[in-house]
Amino acid sequence: MKHWPLYVLVVVLLFSSVGSVEVQADDAVARVSTMAVEALASIQIFCDQRPCGTGSGFAITPAGLIVTNYHVVAGADRIAVTVGGTTHRSAELVGIHKAWDLALLQVEAAGLATLPLAPSADTVRIGETVVAAGDPQGLRGTISTGIISSRRPGAELWMPELYVPVIQTTAAISEGSSGGPLLNLQGEVVGIHAFMFIEGQNLNFAIPVDMLHMMLADRQRQFAPKLGELGVLLEWDGPYDLDLEIWSQERAYMGDASWLGQSPDAHTGGREWFIFQDYGHQDFSGGRYVVSPYFAGPETAAEVTAVLTVVLPDGQEHVFSETLSYWPPYDQWWAVEVDVDAGTVSVLDAFGDHVESPWYDHTLGELAVVLSWKGAYDLDLEIWSEDFDYINSAAFIGESPDITDGNEGEEWFVFRRYAVGDYSTGRYVVSPYLFGPDTGTPVTAVVTVYYPDGRSQFVSRELSYMPPYDQWFALLVDVDQAAIEILDFFWD
DSSP states (O other): OOOOOOOHHHHHHHHHHHHHHHHHHHHHHHHHHHHHHHHEEEEEEEEEEEEEEEEEEESSSTTOOEEEEEHHHHTSSSEEEEEEOOOOOOOOOEEEEETTTTEEEEOOSSOOOOOOBSGGGGGTTTTEEEEEEEOGGOOEEEEEEEEEEEEGGGGGTOOTTTTTTEEOOOSSSOOTOOOEEETTTTSOEEEEEEEEEETTSOOOOEEEEEHHHHHHHHTOOOOOOTTOOOOEEEEESSSSOOEEEETTTTTOOOEEEEHHHHHOHHHHHHHEEEETTTSSSOOOOOSSEEEEEOOOOSOSSSOOEEEEEEEEESSSSSEEEEEEETTTGGOOOOOEEEEETTTEEEEEETTHHIIIIIITSSSSOOOOEEEOOOOSSOOEEEETTTTTEEEEEEHHHHTTTOOSSSGGEEEEETTGGGGGEEEEEEEEEEEEOOOSSSOOOOEEEEEEEOOOTOOEEEEEEEOOSSSGGGGGGEEEEETTTHHHEEEOOOOO
């Protein structure tokens, strides 16, 4: 028998061990890749009956429930899905959440291969190997591997509405991969591909599977607040889009409840839960708040009955119902005031009256501008720095109602709301202009400036339709000097 030197045996054993590990890892990737391709869905959307986009998805039930991104199917007239070797030419859109960029499609199928969902993306570890599947550039059934690079809050990626951390991965995705699954080596979906940074390399991002779990729980009527959480359930029937806004007890607007509460957003009737303690965005376990349901969809002459169930942190439920019309004019809004500490909920009729007066007034220390006019026109006001750098539309900065018919009243622009900027000092250019369709008729605009010290000035000027731009006029407002300078032919 030949005796091998000891160092040779050690080298042989080391190579044998490494090779064994590599085979096991390769086997796991291959197994998961096969699962992913079998459940993968190719999505094509049509606009005006013409192809206008593609994406990816995956089946989560044998009966044809498909997951994809909302941005893949947004604006589609028709959605075609190819899954399990069959093309379904008219998939039904059965669930969306814009903020989470998720959508659920339903096709008529049976026995589809499916992918299991991980209980939570919190289980993934930095450096863990993952598998991405999709149809990049239309190349069906493409697999790539990489690692988990990081978990990042949406605010770091210019997505402040996404309060949970997104998954960053080096697993390659390209255009067309959106909506595909990101899987761990156990074959579980931990995320849904959403976007990438084309300016860099291997900067790819996925929505955590936790968001999908919440959407599915809502479909199964299992989505509800826990003890210690403030929740509101909004229910209605019909092909309308209702939403719910949250205001402080001082009537300061806080946000749309579907963004604050991280609840699924229904657009064609049904039920929407708003849970106000999710992800530490804000603690609603105490204090007083106003919740106001309203029509968020396109204008309609129809009325719809909204049922509002408020669930307090101690488990008490308060149920209200009201018939709502399309939201303008504002006094058609309806709201309830929730006192979490006292455990009471009271109805506020004609909530919009509270909003227009006195909320859309201003107080000492604030710069405010009022734009008023007569007639069925749409005027707006833009804000510029004294160096003529565009800042924004005053309706967005000031959080004021945007009126499209001057006979409805005035538009208030109060420039210190919500920490969007301190306008109590400095110099700014404010420029009113005709925003709506060209009527061919001039309209007189009255701009009144209220200074932080309580003084005010106004200027009246006739406006024509905005093009050509030298028909605009503007005011240079010096807040410190409480003075106005009229800038004729602003765009010259």
